[in-house]
Amino acid sequence: MTTLRVALVGNPNCGKTALFNQLTGSRQKVANYAGVTVERKEGHLTTAAHHDVLVVDLPGAYSLAATSPDEAVTRDVILGRRADEPSPDLLVCVADATNLRLHLRFVLELLALGRPMVLALNMVDEAQRRGIHIDRAALQLALGIPVVETVAVRRGGAMALIKQLDLAVPPPQSHIATQDIHAQVRTLLQQTVSMPRVTDRRDEVIDRIVLHPVWGLVLLAAVLFLMFQAVFSWAAPLMDAIEATLQASGQALRHVLPEGALRSLLVDGVIAGAGSVLVFLPQIIILFLFILVLEQSGYLPRAAFLLDRIMMTAGLTGRSFIPLLSSFACAIPGVMATRTIQNPRDRLVTIMIAPLMTCSARLPVYALLIGAFIPQRSVLGLFNLQGLVLFMLYLAGILSALLVAAVLKKLRHDTSEHALLLELPSYRLPNVRDLALGLWERATIFLHRVGGIILSLTILLWFLSSYPAPPAGFSGAAIDYSMAGRIGHLLQVVFAPIGFNWQISIALIPGLAAREVAVSSLATVYAISGSDTAAAEQLVPILASQWSLATGLSLLAWYVFAPQCLSTLAVIRRETNSWRSTALCAGYLFALAYVASLVTYQVARVLW
């Protein structure tokens, strides 16, 4: 039996990916803003009549006249311009039932292609809530294609569409004339849709507060602030529990195993090393809870609206906002999301500064150092000082990103136009099940990292730190004789001016593969060199007692800038298709990191 190839197309944010997930059982990212999907994704579905259907999810597009790389992907797939892929047998055009004035225009544009097509009126639940009535039969007749209703976020909400996939769809009779497409939309709306109000009153009321010149900014600041406070205060009890468990298991192993390499590997390498990263799971979860709620609610484009003026001053388009925001999770999806930016130069600048946004992998490093060097004090009786410092580190990243963008703008004598043209979606209440699944997914990703790359690198570092073992009669610490000790001491020559000791220098190397490894590497190195007591498992007090404050602050400054993530550089290379841009990006980030740490270290040394 042949496979039916179906493509989901439609305006941004109409629910294509939600529908795709529903049809194929996939778990692609769904969120409430335009431009979530930037790549083509495929999945399979077997219909009631046992037909195999290949479903392709596409980036949202306003028209076939693509203005950005993501829209170009959609255009090329629909028109069959990709060499590796025949054009789809059936277009499933998805439209937001609450916004047909906008979405029907693209439907008509696609209809004019004369290809087999089905219209899925999605979000009919919302339409019902707002009292919008659509005469499906009349619309079907007027368009000359099957029209089905769907609720992509409800279980079984795509039944009508799945049934339709079993029926043959002939190409539409093109009785839609080639006259003005907007006039046709108006006529169609008049004939088939009744709307009590063109807009949702709820959205209007919320926007009056959220976009208010004063209250809007206050709210934005409050949201961000709450987020950083929460990361520290809510997570603390859970982190303590994980830490206690790890320590207990370390102790237990110590009692069970005889002194030797195996015990050291398990206790110093696995538990002290990889375990030291595991502790940060609660903080990661809380950070993502905030990110997910913001993404689902529709608040992100509002934040972009409020901050657009600042972006403009830095020579960025407001379009850069969401890619930059995504980079707080990880720079990789952030760099991918720049595909929604129309102007190639704007896109390049956004890619260049995306690594300056503090990604979640940096959180363990920040949290460790803040825990060791910043006292847990409340400021003005309101803020937690540690949360405040974390907020400032994030802010430092953002401000330097704006600065770098402004400098790049000056350098290229940019006078071109930076369009915004950003759609503000309807607000939606985040769905608890989606949030739970999203967090679960994040937790799994994190645990996989800890159990995979972080554990492997930490074990590798354990070997390097343990061997070769010193000959009898070696006077110094055993670790100084090891491979890692020697490399660390060599590297320290470079890093001494910025206050890094050899332990930090060696930890930076495996940190290139995954930033959190810097934490586990430090833990392992200190655990091996430490005495055989329980204290060796506690990194925070060790750092607090052995490092100067200046060194701690210097490493924090280093992490604001350093491009210590090979996967990010690889994605930058792929998306820019240029080694030069990639090298430039890595180079300027290293330079900034070194200078920032140098200044921090030298100033802090004088002050304290």
Added chain:
Amino acid sequence: MRLHELPRGGRAVITAIYELSAEDVIARRLMELGFVPGEPVRLLATGPLSAEPLLVQVGSTRFALRIAEASRIEVAMEGESG
């Protein structure tokens, strides 16, 4: 008058879209988004720090525009001729 010259909360009807160059991608996109002559628009809000960006309602959709984009849109306030 141009769209960005509307007072906050002002309603108007679009009368023309200006293309600033032969291949004005932005003007074209504006039309695809529903900014076409005859369409009612409303200026709902402006950015907090200056007159930019503009929050504009057209059809059932709200868009954030910068002045550069909004100035391509010629509008007539209700009750005003031409």
